[in-house]
Amino acid sequence: VVAFITFIGSMGNIPLAALLFGKGVSFAGVIAFIFSDLVVFPVVRINAKYYGWKMAFFILMLLFISLVGASLLLHYGFLSLDLIPDPSSVKVQDQSFFKIDYTFFLNIAFLLGSGYLIYLGFVKRTDVMQMKEMAPKSKLMEKGLKYIAFVCYVWLAGGMIVKYFMQ
Template sequence: MQIVSMIGDTLYTIAGMAWQIFWALVLGFAVSGAVQTFIPKRRMVQVMGDDSAGSISRAGFFGAISSSCSYAAAAMARSVFLRGAHPIAAVVFMIAATNLVVELGFVLWSLMGWPFVVAEFVGGIILIAIVTFLMKTVGPVAGFKRLREQAGEDGSDDDADVPSMTSKDGWAQAASAFVMDWSMIWKDIAIGVIVAGAIVVWVPDTFWQALFLAGGDGVSWLQRIENALVGPLVAVLSFVCSVGNVPMAAALFNGGITFGGAIAFIYGDLIVVPMLLVYRRYYGTRLTVALGLILYVAMAITGFIVDLLFTALGWVPDAAASKIGEMHFFAIDYTFWLNLIFAVVGAALWWLSGQTEHNAHCAHHG
C-alpha cells in the first residue's frame, strides 16, 4: 500500500509542477514568438546590443517584467540573442526572467518567509554582476557571435521584413514561431517535470542532507563555502526547476543546509539537466559547457556572499523555529486564473498557426 501511495504522490507532484509552470510557459513562448516576429534587429541592437552597463540593466529589467519559468526564459533569451542582443545581455535577460520575477517572490514568501524573498532579489542582482564579469573576462562571447552569424542572424537591418503588430499576418507568423519553439523542446520540459516529481517523492530528504556539511552549534566558514558549492549541484541532480525547486529548498533548509546554500540551490534551476539539454539544442555542446560552468561558479559565489551579508544583518531565519509548510499546488489563486487565461491564449495561437499552414498549403496547390 505504501508503494501505491507513493505512486499517487508522484503523479500528484508531477501534475502540480506542470500546473504551476503552465501559464509561464505559454507566456514565455508567446513573448518569444512576438520578439522573433515584431522586434526589428536594429531596435534590439540599440537596446541590448552591447555589454555596457546600460544595456545590461535594460536586459535585467526586461527579463524581470517578462515573468517566466526557466524553460521559457531560455527560449526568450535565444530569441533576443538572435535578433541582435549581445550574448551577455541575453544571458542576463534569462537570469532576470527566472530569478527577479514577482511570482517567485510570492512563493518564497509563503513557503520560506520574507528573508528569502529579499535574499533572492538582492542575490539576483549580485548574480547578474558576477555573470557579467565572468562572461566579459573568460566567457565564450566570440563563440556566441559566430553561432549567430552561422545561423544567418547577424543583427543586420532587415526592418522592411518586420510586420506590423496590428496585422493578422504578423500574428500568424508569431503563432508559427510559438508552435515551433514549443515543438523544439517540449520533450525536454516533460522529462524534466516527470523526473523532478519522481525525485521529490522517492528520494528521501536524508540523502540530500547528507551531501551538506553540518557544523555544531554555529555555522562554520567551511560549511558556508561547501553548502554554497554543493547547492547548485544538488539542483542539477534533482532536475527540479522553476517554482518547483522552492518546496525542495525549504525541505533542505529545514534539514540543515545553510541560508546561502538554499539560495544557491534556488538559482540552480538554470543549470538542471533538462535546461542544459535545451542549451545544447540551442547553442551546441561547447558553448553549453562554458555557459553552465560560468553560471555554476556565479551561483556558488552569490550564495556565499548572500549568506555572509544576511548573517551580518541578523536576517537569517531559524529553520528549527520556523517550519516550512508544504506547497499546495492546486488552489483557486492567481495561478488558477492565469492558467485559464493563458490556456485560451495558447489555444488561439495554436489555431492561428494551423490556419497559416492550411492557407500556405492551399496556396501551394493553387
C-alpha cells in the same frame, strides 16, 4: 546537483528550499538551490541546441561559478551581520486551496493558448521556412541525453515509491 537533475522549477524551489533549510542545509546551500534554475538539464540542452556543446558548457560553468560565489557571499555577508534565521523556526505546512479567482481564469486562458500553439506546431504544419538550428545536433549525444533523462526520471520515481509506499 539535486536541482540540476530534477528540474523542479521556480515555484517548487522555494518550498523545497525552506524544507532543506529546516532540515539542516546551510544558508549558502539553500541560496544556491534557489538560484539553480539557470543551471538545469533542460537549459543546458537548449543552449547546446542553439550554440553548440562547447559554448553550452562554458555558459553552464560561468553560471555555476557565479551561483556558488553569490551564495557564499550572501552566506558570509548575512553571517557577519548576524542575519541568518534560525533553522528550527522554519515550519513548512501543506497548503493547497482551490479557488475560482483570476488565476483560475488565467490558467484556462493560457491552457487554451498553449493548445492552439501545439495545434499550429504539430497538426497544422505549413510549408513556410522552418526555424533552423544554429549548431548541428550529434545523434549519439542526443541518444545519450535521452537515456540520461530516462535514468533521472526512474531515479525520481524510485525515490517517490520509497518515500510513499515503503514506510
